[in-house]
Amino acid sequence: MSATIRIADLANPVLSDTQRMALDYGDSLQLEFTESAVLGQAIATAGVDDFGDDGFRERLGLLLNEWDSDAQLTGIGRLTLHNKLVQHATSRLLIQDMLHKHPEIHEVEIREPVIVAGLPRSGTTHLLNLMAADTRFRSLPLWESYEPVPRPGEAGHPRGPADPRWQRCEEAWQGMQMSTPYLAAMHPMEPDHIHEELELMGPDFASYNYEWLAPSPRWRDHYLSHDQTPHYEYMKTVLKLLQWQCGPNRWVLKCPQHMEQLPVLQKVFPDATIAITHRDPVAVIQSAITMLGYGQRLNRKNVDLPALLEYWSDRIETLLRACVRDRxxxxxxxxxxxxxxxxxxxxxxxxxxxYACAGIPFTAQARAELEAFMAAHPRGKEGRIVYDLEGDFGVKPEQLRERFDFYFERFPAARPR
Known part of the structure; x- marks a missing residue:
C-alpha cells in the first residue's frame, strides 16, 4: 500500500469487482428485521434460550424498526446490521448462561482500572493499544469483545489463533480488507487489536456504537435521553466474567462515549484513573466522516457526505459540551x-x-514492552490518509472550527497551532 492515500472518489465511488460482487450478493438476500428472527437465530447458535431481563427488547425493537425503514441501506448494509444484532443477542444468551452456572462471577472485583476517554480519532486507540502492551494489564482484544463467551462445544481452546472466536474475527477482517482495503490505514480491526469495552454493552443493546454502524437519529435520541448507568453496570459485569476466565486483574480500557458519560463512568468505576485525550475537533470530524463516507460505498445506495458532516459535527459538539460540563x-x-x-x-x-497518576511503577520491563510495541507498529504502517475537508465536504476547516470555541476556551491545548 502506498505511503499516502487520497480517496478521490469519496462522493462518487468507482467500485472494484469485489465491491460489485458484495453488493450483488447483498441484493440477493431477504432478511427479516424482526425480534423473532434475530432472537431465534441467536437461540439456534447459542443452544440456550434465557435472555435474562426483558428490558433489552424495547431497545432491540427500536433498532430493528429504524434500520428496517431505512430505504438507503443496501442489501450488504442490511446484512451487516442484522448480523451485528444476532451477534449481540447470541452473546447475551451465552453471558446469561455463564452467570447462571457460575454466580461467583458477580463477586469478582474490578479494581483501579485505567480508562481512556476522548473523542474518536483523537489518539485513544493508539494510547489504549500502547498501554495494553504492558503485560501487567488485562485488556480486551477485538475477537474477545465480539464473543466474550465461547459457543457450545468451543470451550477449552487456548486463547488466540486456535480459538474459533479468533478465527471468525480473522475471517471477517480478511473480508473487510478485500472489500474496503483502506480501512486498515484508518482503523485497524484485526483480531488481536485492543478494542473498546463499549462492545460489551452490545449484548444489552446499548451504547452510542450503533450510530457508527448506520445513520440512527432515533437511536441517538433514545440513548441521550436515558440514564446509561444500568448499561455501564452490565458492561462491568461482563468485564468480571472475562477477568474470572483469565487474568491479569487490572484493566486498561477506552471508549470515546465516556466523554459524555463521565459522571456515570466515575459512579460505576469509582477508583479508576481516567485519561482524557484532547484534539482539534475539526481534525477528528474530517477523519471520522472520511472513514464513514468510504464505508458508505458498500452499505448505502448513495454516499451522502453533507449528511455525514452535519450529523457528526453535531455529535462531536454534544460529546465535547458534556466533557466541558463534567470534567x-x-x-x-x-x-x-x-x-x-x-x-x-x-x-x-x-x-x-x-502511570504516575495511577500509582503504577514504570518498570524497565514495562518500558521495554512499550518500546517493542512502537517498533512493531510504526505510524503510517498501512499508509496515511490525505484528508480534504473543503474539497470533499465543502466546508473550510477554520469555518467549522469556530463552532468549538467553547471547547478551546476550556482546553486551550486542543487548538491547533
Missing part, C-alpha cells in the same frame, strides 16, 4: 488530560504521566 466533577487526583500533540511527540512519556 471538573472528576477526582482530580485520578484524572489526566492528554493533549494530542504532546502525546504524538512523546508517546511513552505520556504513558509515564498516566
Amino acid at each position: 471538573d466533577s472528576l477526582d482530580s487526583a485520578r484524572t489526566v488530560d492528554v493533549p494530542f500533540d504532546k502525546f504524538m511527540a512523546d508517546d511513552i512519556g505520556m504513558v509515564g504521566n498516566i
Whole structure:
C-alpha cells in the first residue's frame, strides 16, 4: 500500500469487482428485521434460550424498526446490521448462561482500572493499544469483545489463533480488507487489536456504537435521553466474567462515549484513573466522516457526505459540551488530560504521566514492552490518509472550527497551532 492515500472518489465511488460482487450478493438476500428472527437465530447458535431481563427488547425493537425503514441501506448494509444484532443477542444468551452456572462471577472485583476517554480519532486507540502492551494489564482484544463467551462445544481452546472466536474475527477482517482495503490505514480491526469495552454493552443493546454502524437519529435520541448507568453496570459485569476466565486483574480500557458519560463512568468505576485525550475537533470530524463516507460505498445506495458532516459535527459538539460540563466533577487526583500533540511527540512519556497518576511503577520491563510495541507498529504502517475537508465536504476547516470555541476556551491545548 502506498505511503499516502487520497480517496478521490469519496462522493462518487468507482467500485472494484469485489465491491460489485458484495453488493450483488447483498441484493440477493431477504432478511427479516424482526425480534423473532434475530432472537431465534441467536437461540439456534447459542443452544440456550434465557435472555435474562426483558428490558433489552424495547431497545432491540427500536433498532430493528429504524434500520428496517431505512430505504438507503443496501442489501450488504442490511446484512451487516442484522448480523451485528444476532451477534449481540447470541452473546447475551451465552453471558446469561455463564452467570447462571457460575454466580461467583458477580463477586469478582474490578479494581483501579485505567480508562481512556476522548473523542474518536483523537489518539485513544493508539494510547489504549500502547498501554495494553504492558503485560501487567488485562485488556480486551477485538475477537474477545465480539464473543466474550465461547459457543457450545468451543470451550477449552487456548486463547488466540486456535480459538474459533479468533478465527471468525480473522475471517471477517480478511473480508473487510478485500472489500474496503483502506480501512486498515484508518482503523485497524484485526483480531488481536485492543478494542473498546463499549462492545460489551452490545449484548444489552446499548451504547452510542450503533450510530457508527448506520445513520440512527432515533437511536441517538433514545440513548441521550436515558440514564446509561444500568448499561455501564452490565458492561462491568461482563468485564468480571472475562477477568474470572483469565487474568491479569487490572484493566486498561477506552471508549470515546465516556466523554459524555463521565459522571456515570466515575459512579460505576469509582477508583479508576481516567485519561482524557484532547484534539482539534475539526481534525477528528474530517477523519471520522472520511472513514464513514468510504464505508458508505458498500452499505448505502448513495454516499451522502453533507449528511455525514452535519450529523457528526453535531455529535462531536454534544460529546465535547458534556466533557466541558463534567470534567471538573472528576477526582482530580485520578484524572489526566492528554493533549494530542504532546502525546504524538512523546508517546511513552505520556504513558509515564498516566502511570504516575495511577500509582503504577514504570518498570524497565514495562518500558521495554512499550518500546517493542512502537517498533512493531510504526505510524503510517498501512499508509496515511490525505484528508480534504473543503474539497470533499465543502466546508473550510477554520469555518467549522469556530463552532468549538467553547471547547478551546476550556482546553486551550486542543487548538491547533
